[in-house]
Amino acid sequence: MKQDIILAGVGGQGILSIAYVIDNAALADGLFFKQAEVHGMAQRGGAVQSHMRLSDGTIWSDLIPKGEADMILSVEPLEALRYLDYLRPDGIVVTSSTPFRNIPDYPEIDKVLEALHKAPRSVVVDSEKLAKEAGTVKAQNVVLLGAASSFLIIKEASLLGTIETLFGGRGPAVLESNLKAFALGKKAALGS
Amino acid sequence: MSRQILLGDEAVALGAVHAGLSAAYSYPGTPASEILEYLVRLAAETQAFTAVWSVNEKVAYEEALGASFAGKRALVSFKHVGLNVAADPFMNSAITGANGGFLVVSADDPGMHSSQNEQDSRYYVQFAQIFGYEPSDHQEAYDMAREAFDVSERFGLPVLMRLVTRLSHSRSPVATREPRPQNELNKGLAKDWILLPVNARRRFGQLLDRQAEMVRFGEASRFNVLRLAEGDRKLGVIASGVAYNYFREALAGEPGLPSFLKVSTYPLPEGLIRELVGHVETVLVLEDGYPFIERQIQGLFGIPGKTVLGKLSGALPASGELSPDIVRRALGRPPLPALAPSGLPLAGRPPQLCVGCSHADTFKALNKALEGASGSNVFSDIGCYTLGALPPYNAIHSCVCMGASIGMARGASDVGLHPAVSVIGDSTFAHSGITPLLGAAQADTDMTVIILDNATTAMTGGQPTYGSGERLLRLVEGLGVPKEHLRTIEPLPKNHDKNVQIIKDEIGHRGLSVIVAVRECVQEQRKKRS
Ligand SMILES: Cc1ncc(C[n+]2csc(CCOP(=O)(O)OP(=O)(O)O)c2C)c(N)n1
Ligand code: SF4
Numbered sequence: 123m124k125q126d127i128i129l130a131g132v133g134g135q136g137i138l139s140i141a142y143v144i145d146n147a148a149l150a151d152g153l154f155f156k157q158a159e160v161h162g163m164a165q166r167g168g169a170v171q172s173h174m175r176l177s178d179g180t181i182w183s184d185l186i187p188k189g190e191a192d193m194i195l196s197v198e199p200l201e202a203l204r205y206l207d208y209l210r211p212d213g214i215v216v217t218s219s220t221p222f223r224n225i226p227d228y229p230e231i232d233k234v235l236e237a238l239h240k241a242p243r244s245v246v247v248d249s250e251k252l253a254k255e256a257g258t259v260k261a262q263n264v265v266l267l268g269a270a271s272s273f274l275i276i277k278e279a280s281l282l283g284t285i286e287t288l289f290g291g292r293g294p295a296v297l298e299s300n301l302k303a304f305a306l307g308k309k310a311a312l313g314s
Numbered sequence: 315m316s317r318q319i320l321l322g323d324e325a326v327a328l329g330a331v332h333a334g335l336s337a338a339y340s341y342p343g344t345p346a347s348e349i350l351e352y353l354v355r356l357a358a359e360t361q362a363f364t365a366v367w368s369v370n371e372k373v374a375y376e377e378a379l380g381a382s383f384a385g386k387r388a389l390v391s392f393k394h395v396g397l398n399v400a401a402d403p404f405m406n407s408a409i410t411g412a413n414g415g416f417l418v419v420s421a422d423d424p425g426m427h428s429s430q431n432e433q434d435s436r437y438y439v440q441f442a443q444i445f446g447y448e449p450s451d452h453q454e455a456y457d458m459a460r461e462a463f464d465v466s467e468r469f470g471l472p473v474l475m476r477l478v479t480r481l482s483h484s485r486s487p488v489a490t491r492e493p494r495p496q497n498e499l500n501k502g503l504a505k506d507w508i509l510l511p512v513n514a515r516r517r518f519g520q521l522l523d524r525q526a527e528m529v530r531f532g533e534a535s536r537f538n539v540l541r542l543a544e545g546d547r548k549l550g551v552i553a554s555g556v557a558y559n560y561f562r563e564a565l566a567g568e569p570g571l572p573s574f575l576k577v578s579t580y581p582l583p584e585g586l587i588r589e590l591v592g593h594v595e596t597v598l599v600l601e602d603g604y605p606f607i608e609r610q611i612q613g614l615f616g617i618p619g620k621t622v623l624g625k626l627s628g629a630l631p632a633s634g635e636l637s638p639d640i641v642r643r644a645l646g647r648p649p650l651p652a653l654a655p656s657g658l659p660l661a662g663r664p665p666q667l668c669v670g671c672s673h674a675d676t677f678k679a680l681n682k683a684l685e686g687a688s689g690s691n692v693f694s695d696i697g698c699y700t701l702g703a704l705p706p707y708n709a710i711h712s713c714v715c716m717g718a719s720i721g722m723a724r725g726a727s728d729v730g731l732h733p734a735v736s737v738i739g740d741s742t743f744a745h746s747g748i749t750p751l752l753g754a755a756q757a758d759t760d761m762t763v764i765i766l767d768n769a770t771t772a773m774t775g776g777q778p779t780y781g782s783g784e785r786l787l788r789l790v791e792g793l794g795v796p797k798e799h800l801r802t803i804e805p806l807p808k809n810h811d812k813n814v815q816i817i818k819d820e821i822g823h824r825g826l827s828v829i830v831a832v833r834e835c836v837q838e839q840r841k842k843r844s
Contacts, residue, residue: 189651
């Protein structure tokens with residue numbers, strides 16, 4: 123059993139928090155993992171990606187070879203497109219449809235979404251809307267995690283347990299909106 | 315035995331702590347910063363050892379060396395170019411030797427994710443003629459860090475561990491073991507540590523005498539793994555560090571493996587290399603960084619009757635970071651089937667100054683002040699403000715190494731460039747801007763130095779800084795900068811016109827002036843609020 127995931131987004135969107143939740147949930151499930159992340163320069167509003175590898179056996183490379191990724195999980199649609207050539211032909215793209223426009227030449231969003239829908243399996247959720255509905259627009263990353271949860275080889279209970287550890291310290295309201303964001307993301311993905 | 319999720323950097327740090335670490339020093343730099351960040355957190359929690367952000371890498375090295383002199387186990391860590399700054403004490407510490415176990419961690423950045431070059435620290439291991447480790451994964455990072463202190467005490471020498479970005483910044487579970495207690499105080503011998511020629515010659519002789527033993531020790535190390543494939547004499551693979559993982563990844567689904575040698579220690583385990591090379595016709599060398607191993611086994615004339623493939627032969631790219639895909643290709647395996655790129659042109663998303671960053675306001679004012687000044691030059695340094703090179707600012711014209719902006723502005727001014735402007739962050743100024751400014755102050759060089767005091771080392775994640783606020787102003791004044799030409803500005807949009815005028819005035823002054831731009835990094839402000 124293995125699953126290779128490219129996590130993508132823009133610096134500041136909480137990609138590394140998603141990684142944190144998956145890491146800890148994987149450990150709780152008794153899985154081995156390697157998760158290569160980007161620090162430094164790329165975090166200042168630049169493209170950020172993380173290679174997340176889960177397995178019950180040996181994992182050699184920290185980086186996912188091209189064609190080996192089972193999933194692209196992106197908090198931003200343009201960033202999801204950037205890594206398509208890492209995806210296996212039957213891999214799945216789970217992404218937000220909400221563009222993060224901090225560059226002058228951001229392509230037309232319709233073209234971006236059209237390209238995403240061309241992937242054999244894609245789940246596109248409106249993370250901004252759902253996060254607002256959950257109570258905080260900051261929880262878009264957790265919406266995406268919820269959207270991906272049904273396709274992960276990790277138990278949902280382990281994911282939720284780690285979300286509780288991560289956000290529990292920031293007060294009940296924060297935790298509640300993140301749990302809601304997760305649930306809304308999951309529901310949207312199953313309905314899409 | 316417990317399992318913890320650790321970054322590669324943190325695995326080294328925890329390995330050191332469990333080896334009885336007493337003191338750790340560092341100056342921030344990607345990808346090494348997380349080593350000391352972890353140690354600072356742990357030291358605050360446990361109060362069991364010292365962990366300090368030093369003023370620069372040379373100072374950090376000397377502080378750690380002092381702890382080793384005192385008989386305690388010490389660690390110093392930095393990014394690869396930090397070892398250039400610390401090269402003087404580093405080279406000489408191979409002569410003094412180490413007393414308490416001394417681990418030097420140098421994190422390379424193949425591919426230059428956030429560095430000015432991709433130099434390979436293994437050359438420093440060879441240059442100093444000490445023992446070195448190169449882990450391939452997190453568990454090895456932990457285990458080798460633990461072992462390194464014993465090895466350092468066994469040989470009486472510092473030991474260097476080479477990391478690369480990929481491992482430093484990858485997270486994985488690590489099995490940890492019972493910690494060992496710290497050493498007692500036990501001073502080094504003066505005759506070993508006073509490098510007068512009479513002592514240094516003797517100590518250098520002793521260093522040379524230990525070389526063969528180091529090679530033998532490496533050959534016996536469990537981290538160097540030799541496997542000869544019985545019936546297969548065609549290809550043998552030599553792989554070190556993370557390149558070993560890419561090799562195993564590429565062939566993971568196949569029934570057998572070719573002969574291989576995993577190299578994890580330096581000086582090279584020569585005997586193991588001879589065995590492998592003797593067994594096969596073609597040797598493929600896989601290493602992230604420079605062709606360090608390949609060049610040594612290839613030599614000037616190659617190996618008669620054998621083919622050596624690697625970066626020198628063109629089998630792998632000579633620059634950049636290795637990847638599983640590159641190694642797969644070098645092993646002659648076809649690419650895996652993958653989805654095609656979308657075909658849509660994807661705009662790049664480079665890093666940028668944060669919205670509201672004080673540096674942006676300084677650059678806007680500086681650009682305005684320099685409008686019409688033909689032939690001017692803005693020498694910059696390294697930090698977030700280096701992003702002033704990008705549009706819309708296009709405000710700087712050089713960025714070389716920490717502290718270079720002040721010395722370069724002086725040199726350019728000495729030969730007639732005007733205006734010569736230097737732009738340097740507060741942390742970089744403390745690191746290596748003070749000494750060149752001392753010289754320029756005595757000469758009253760015709761140049762303008764702008765120190766960007768945002769009260770932090772922002773670029774590398776917000777570590778503390780030494781030269782900030784009042785302390786910085788007093789320091790600059792103490793260097794001999796005339797008081798009337800030591801000005802401060804507050805880089806905010808509302809102060810733009812005033813700031814432009816101040817910069818213009820000081821550029822107009824045909825002697826040394828220093829302008830300190832004071833406003834806190836907005837990311838740090840945010841962290842304090844939350
Ligand atoms: C010798 C060396 N050490 C460390 C680094 C990594 N590094 C790059 S910029 C920087 C410090 C930046 O701090 P500062 O000058 O205060 O500027 P800021 O990022 O806060 O704007 C560091 C530590 C380096 N490039 N070279
Ligand atoms: S981290 Fe601080 S110094 Fe760096 S760009 Fe952002 S605000 Fe500016």
